[in-house]
Amino acid sequence: MNQLINKKSQTGFTLVEMSVVLVVIGLILGAVSIGKDVQRNAEYTKLKQKFIDQWATAYNEHYARAGVVLGDSQTAPRFMVNGAAYTAGGTKPISGQNMKDETAPVAICEGAALMPVSTPPRPAPLLELHTRMDRLGIRMPPGRAEGSEDRYLYLDSNGNPQEVQVCFQWNKPTTPSGSGNVMVIGGLTPELARELDQMIDGKPDAQEGVFRQETILNGTSGVPGVEWGANNTEIYGGTVSTGGVGTTVGPNLDENQVITVVAHYKMNQ
Template sequence: MKKMQSFRSLGRKVQQGFTLVELAIVLAVIGLIIGAVAIAKDVQRNAEYQKAINKFAYQWKMAYDQYYQRTGGVVGDCQQAPTYMVDGSETTVTGAGAGGGAACTRAGSMSVPGIPASFTGRGSKICAGQGYAADTVGQGDRALAGLNLRDLMTRAGVRMPPGRGEGHEDRFLYIDSNGNPAELQVCFQFNDAGVASGAGNVMVIRGLTPDLARYMDQVIDGKPDSREGRFRIQGRPAQTSTATEANGPGTQWEANNTEGVAINVGGAGSTQMNTSNTRQVVVNAPGNAGGTATGRTYDEDQVILLTAHWIMEQ
């Protein structure tokens, strides 16, 4: 009889489930694993962002500076009669006799000052190919210059970043926050005085997600402000003349990673308000399938892409 009771008690012990402490430990371990996976994704993305700026954007800035040191002029400028404008060799002097003259010869240019306002045809963008179609990754794209960025660097003996590979040094491939491939492209252009994204010669970086743009802005300027500093969004309206706006805080990068690629940033069909009380607001263009100002959270969407200007020292 005692043996039967001991067997029954043993059976009851075998049938017992996990204790609350054991369940808590299991759940804690599962939580740690999930957290580690999420952190690993963030670490991987941050490492990719660091590579984009250190191995690509910064190296292109070094290549631009090296070109200036070797040739005595900026990219695409005249060596014998520099204009200090990117693509200056393709401009003409407005006061140079009948119909003007080429900037590099300066024929008859003594009749006008040698400042940008005296040159026509300025402001074209020097790239190594079109890349993204005009105004598809931010509004305000300039026309392509007749010169090729890769050819200019090669002729001057300037070493370019590896980029995507031989012949594609101006491109850099990365993954957006939804896992979709996106491509950066580097160009250079001259901005006239008064251009909100920065006057003078700038590096044009096309194909930035808002997350990557903010990261680069933080590294370059120390704060993610799309309208101030040396790193700015292309097509940003200038500050208004009111004292409140002029002395107010800057403007955040208006797009975010929950917005689809079809959003029209700053162009026809979109609304961008620029007052001290209502900052940049992105509204989906009519007929577009992308996100809206409130954000679309489809994790299969291509994240919206932007264009930024990095102001150069020369």
């Protein structure tokens, strides 16, 4: 009797039981991996709704209350962001002058640290975004904190922190990303830029629609556009090019931040 009990107690797992355990482990690992992607997609949607959309609303609210866009003159409006500082062309009226040869007024931001170097170089902005909104009692998105409403923190695909920053500027005619008043959005990883473009324009095209990549020329009508420059395999600090390919600076390891791009989001006013 004791021999039967000892023999039964020494019986191990069967192959079927081991297979079931391995399948369950695989399902758990897969669910964790998928869950991370779902969580990141939800965070990107939140970023658009709670930050990008709310800054567009704040910009439109400024126009509704002041009758002019951000930084424009109320007595002699030019319908330009920071239009009050537009002096190129002297006393010429807007109609009849070749504005593509003029110098656009500088952007209005709250800080410039996160806006990368551009080609041509981006002039130093006016650091007055917070003040100009406060003057009209306009509620800004909460952003990171009081005084940093122009910034939003998120995690990239490596789990490292990245920071989005917004500015507003007027693009003169012949600007690659399109002319008119735009929200400049820096600090976007390529996947975040594509997802925002998909949500705003319906497809991730860097040169078409109201959401475009900075410096990307608008293409010929009737032909396919271009992909957003760079991808998530490239390290922060790399040179962004077009067609989904950038210049990698070192290997993109888990401890590295992902490369970022700059977008121009055309405003209604």
